Structures are given as C-alpha cells and as structure tokens.
Amino acid sequence: MLQRDPNAKHPKYIYMNRRHFLVKAVPMAAGAALLAACAPTLGQVTSPPQAPAGTPVPTMAPKDLPAALAHTDAFSNVTTDELGDKLNTFEQITNYNNYYEFSTDKEAVAPLAKNFVTAPWFVEVNGLVNKPRTFALADLYNSFKQEEHVYRLRCVEAWSMVMPWVGFPLSDLLKMVEPKPEAKFVKFVTVFDKSQMPNQNFPILQWPYVEGLRLDEAMNNLTILATGLYGKPLTNQQGAPIRLVVPWKYGFKSIKAINQIELTDKAPLNTWQEAASNEYGFYANVNPEVDHPRWSQATERRIGEIGRRRSLMFNGYEDQVSSLYQGLDLRANF
Numbered sequence: 001m002l003q004r005d006p007n008a009k010h011p012k013y014i015y016m017n018r019r020h021f022l023v024k025a026v027p028m029a030a031g032a033a034l035l036a037a038c039a040p041t042l043g044q045v046t047s048p049p050q051a052p053a054g055t056p057v058p059t060m061a062p063k064d065l066p067a068a069l070a071h072t073d074a075f076s077n078v079t080t081d082e083l084g085d086k087l088n089t090f091e092q093i094t095n096y097n098n099y100y101e102f103s104t105d106k107e108a109v110a111p112l113a114k115n116f117v118t119a120p121w122f123v124e125v126n127g128l129v130n131k132p133r134t135f136a137l138a139d140l141y142n143s144f145k146q147e148e149h150v151y152r153l154r155c156v157e158a159w160s161m162v163m164p165w166v167g168f169p170l171s172d173l174l175k176m177v178e179p180k181p182e183a184k185f186v187k188f189v190t191v192f193d194k195s196q197m198p199n200q201n202f203p204i205l206q207w208p209y210v211e212g213l214r215l216d217e218a219m220n221n222l223t224i225l226a227t228g229l230y231g232k233p234l235t236n237q238q239g240a241p242i243r244l245v246v247p248w249k250y251g252f253k254s255i256k257a258i259n260q261i262e263l264t265d266k267a268p269l270n271t272w273q274e275a276a277s278n279e280y281g282f283y284a285n286v287n288p289e290v291d292h293p294r295w296s297q298a299t300e301r302r303i304g305e306i307g308r309r310r311s312l313m314f315n316g317y318e319d320q321v322s323s324l325y326q327g328l329d330l331r332a333n334f
C-alpha cells in the first residue's frame, strides 16, 4: 500500500500488504480485476455519468463561472481569515497539490492536470433521496448562490494553507433532493476516467477516490461544494469543476472532481481508510491531541511560513462543529 511520508517531497511507495504487493506485480488489466474482486464494497467500477436522454447539453463551460458570479460577492479582496491568518497566494495554492489521480508529487500535479477536460460535466445525486437528480454543471452554478468562503486547509501530512474558495453550502443541494429519513451518510465519488487521469491506470489507491460524511456533518454550514477560488473557476489541479471542502477535517476528506453523490444508511469506506485503516479513519477531524501513528499532529507547516505553528482543535472551527461530536471518543473515532 502507499504510505504517506510528510517529510518527503516525493512520497515513498511502501508495499506492506500482500494483496497490494500482488496487485502491483501483475499486469494492469488483471490488476484492476483483482482489485475489484478483492474489495467488493469499493470495487464497483463506475463511468462518468452521461447526460440523461433528452437533457440538452449545457452551454455553460467552466470559464463562464465568472458570469454566474456576476451578482455575488465572488472575491471580496479580503487578505486574512477570521483568525488574522494571511491568505496563501493563488500561485502557492495552485502549485502544491495533493491529487493522486495525476501524481503523488505535489508540484507535478498542476502540469499533469493542465489538459483535463471538465466540460460537459454532470453530478449524479441519488440513493436514499425523494428526488434523485443529475445536475449539469450549469445547473449547479445557477441553482445555488455562489459565495466566498475563506477556510484553512490542513492536510493530514501536517502542512496547511488559507484559501478563499467560491462555492455553496452542500446543505442547499441536499435539501433540494430531499434525503429520506433512513439516509444517515453521504458518499462522494471522484470521476473515474483512466484516459484522463494517468494514475487511475495503476493500483496506487483504490479508484475511483471515495469519501464520506455523516449527514449532519454534510448539513453543517461550513461544508461546501467549491466551484472556484480567488473569484475564478477552480483550476484542474484543485479539483475542477466541483469539489468538496470540509475545513475542520484533514484535507483528504475534501474530495476533488466529484461526479456522484449518494445518500446511504451505512458509513462509506473512504479511500484512505481502505488503504490503511490504522492510520486514516472515517472522521479525520483535525485533532492536535491525536497523533498519526507515524508523526505528530500537534504542529503544522503553513505554506509560505518559516517554522511551524500549533495545530488547532477542529482546525480552529471548534465553536461551529464540536457539538456534532458530543459524547464521541475522538481517540477511538479518529
């Protein structure tokens, strides 16, 4: 399995698990089949949702986001977050990315994702809802008010940035599809497109990338679907055309390039949990008191700063989210 190494510029691959070792050793097509066979819960191969028959092809391309934002306060020219921390620059944010579908080298993601085609794009929302619906990107731009949300992003590898996202509360979308009473979790899936995402041809992680939230976490005001950054449409390396941002959780929860959202009654097995369940859990709340088995989570490196700063409980969003976890053992539910 792939192990993260927070100190390495180029992460190391350490194959410790026999199943993954075998997968790596066999030819690609067979490897993919073996992976699917070994993991029936996640092995289901999905292709990008197509437009339902009769749906007009959307005319709005990602470059038209600025038009959709014309009547909103898309970028307010703020320079800090609510704690007074300076925003990271557009250049910093878009040239240091975790996006394993393209590369495990953070600085190689941007050039490799440059030509990723994001139009047309559809997001299928289904599962335990009264009104399942496939949204074209233009529907998502136009149906929901796009606003600026300045959030800190804290990676599980102990680096962080401050980012001015553009997006809308996930709760707006969920209310529209009407979750059924049995719905307790939300599962998110990244597009599966081996022709465009080179590493999806290799068993580095289990593809497509999957994430999950409890429904109440998904409904929290802080949880957004992001469509832009610094008042512009998302760049490909940031997860264009639409990605999740959950600022009080480690960055791996903020799944990129989403094309499926499913309401479920069981906690989805997220990709990093599947890769190493002793190291990455379902909750992944930022918690300086619970270390990663291989490194401390007490401090972090803010990109652009010298030295380290102390990490904050729930990444500094304790007031807004601690009530979600009342009575939960945060050490056991890491």
Ligand SMILES: Nc1nc2c(c(=O)[nH]1)N[C@H]1C(S)=C(S)[C@@H](COP(=O)(O)O)O[C@H]1N2
Binding pocket: 093, 096, 097, 098, 099, 100, 101, 153, 154, 155, 156, 190, 209, 237, 238, 239, 250, 251, 252, 253, 254, 255, 256, 257
């Ligand atoms: N599909 C997908 N989503 C992903 C990842 C990934 O590899 N694939 N990496 C995650 C991790 S570990 C982090 S820290 C954030 C990084 O987001 P950024 O590149 O916009 O800073 O994206 C998350 N979302």
Ligand SMILES: [Mo]
Binding pocket: 098, 154, 155, 156, 157, 250, 251, 252
């Ligand atoms: Mo991360």
